[in-house]
Amino acid sequence: MMQKSGTDDKISNGFSLQNGRRLATTYIECGRLREGVPTEMTPAVDIGGSRSSPTRSSRQALQVARQLLLQQQQQQQVSGLKSPKRNDKQPALQQQQVATQQLAFQQQLLQMQQLQQQHLLSLQRQGLLTIQPGQPALPLQPLAQGMIPTELQQLWKEVTSAHTAEETTGNNHSSLDLTTTCVSSSAPSKTSLIMNPHASTNGQLSVHTPKRESLSHEEHPHSHPLYGHGVCKWPGCEAVCEDFQSFLKHLNSEHALDDRSTAQCRVQMQVVQQLELQLAKDKERLQAMMTHLHVKSTEPKAAPQPLNLVSSVTLSKSASEASPQSLPHTPTTPTAPLTPVTQGPSVITTTSMHTVGPIRRRYSDKYNVPISSADIAQNQEFYKNAEVRPPFTYASLIRQAILESPEKQLTLNEIYNWFTRMFAYFRRNAATWKNAVRHNLSLHKCFVRVENVKGAVWTVDEVEFQKRRPQKISGNPSLIKNMQSSHAYCTPLNAALQASMAENSIPLYTTASMGNPTLGNLASAIREELNGAMEHTNSNESDSSPGRSPMQAVHPVHVKEEPLDPEEAEGPLSLVTTANHSPDFDHDRDYEDEPVNEDME
């Protein structure tokens, strides 16, 4: 998911081979120099304005402008080779020119400051950017450095015109689109600029679908990240290009490697940097949240935790620090993952999951719930990509696999395939879990072997399976109450996320990832736990009498998606049954069955 393609490097490489590299190099070097202290990228010109008052910023901007102009004067006096604009006119003329430019430049700086402040505010308002104390604002200084006033003037003209046009047209991505505001096309040139294809598409940052962008670019020789729908997608350009050839021509002529393009590129880099920074911060926040939740859930006891999502994270992080005894590894050699797990939507890096080899572990009985398909879309991608052990018993997983099949029966091999398909975790240590699968199939009476024309298939005896259910949460009132409140809290959230997912026909994690990638999982996990608790409470009443309707016997019971009255926890529960293949899941059935949820405690 992370397009860690190294924006700096790409652009740096591109620039270093092209004309006009001076500016680019200046910027890159600037960035490198400031790498260690990103929060001080703009010590003088804090265009973020989140910390300094406008007055102060203006004063600082003026100081910077003066310094820049003085530097330029000195350079012109000393060498006189650097700037193409520099001529050999008399010093008086120069000074007059400089004085004029100085005024304009100062104004430009101020205006740019204000403009970028507006953008930042807009970003902040929409939650796309969080500038915290100590976090760098968009650095203006690198932008200003190395640019001569006339260039800035032109750039500023373009910026303001584009920005005005954008505002009047109500461009809905204006908040993100700092780069769009920076350009219109009019510069001559000769060489093409290597842009990071991940960085921008039509001025919009392709943070959500970077892979698709790059792939399409590679797969189709005539596709280009900067070209689409017959339009040049160079930020702010949108020139109509009849075909790809004319686009290339346009690209080479209008967006060549000159100072203007360089400046645009740098602005884009800044935008990307900010977004990456923000992403990193959100990731960190998520980790902290998960760690916190895990810690809270294990505070009362020091026993080793089941290797679920949360514990995986914390274990992997603390494994080296904590006592090794807490993780009873088996003597078997930990095998490397058979298939490299793609960095999916999950923010949990898979590398952090690999550290735990085959471990003798067991899950809390509370996980022994039948897998509901209601929230499966939210977790399928997660378990498919993240090597996280699904918090379900083998029996539950096998049952789910079988029930998902069109004929409610699977061969052993098909069950294997389901496991590997649905869970990255089961793509390694095959011998172990396959043995466990076979063991479970044989052991549990709920799995019935049926001789078929094509061999033996396995089916599920739901009545038998349900008999196992009372093992779970034994109706601990406080626990149920706890989960109920959680459920009541999460239900609206989950419902909203699901609605969003349904609207967009996309997995929920994608939608959720805009805000918090794990909310969907968390909500569903809590809900599933609640379902399990409720079901058990219910089954305690009904299990003794197997007079359930076939539907109830076959399909897991679900708590109605409404905030529950806490008082109901110990009393009769309002329950509705949900078909295993609910309509809201059917649209996902193509993908290959379903994953399970409850990935978090």
Added chain:
DNA sequence: TTCGCAATAAACACAA
């Protein structure tokens, strides 16, 4: 402490 369950490991039998 006991009991039941689940995970894991391993041995074994059988068939293709």
Added chain:
DNA sequence: TTTGTGTTTATTGCGA
């Protein structure tokens, strides 16, 4: 003989 499938037993850990 190898491999896959199926069964069974033993051990361990956890929660009730």
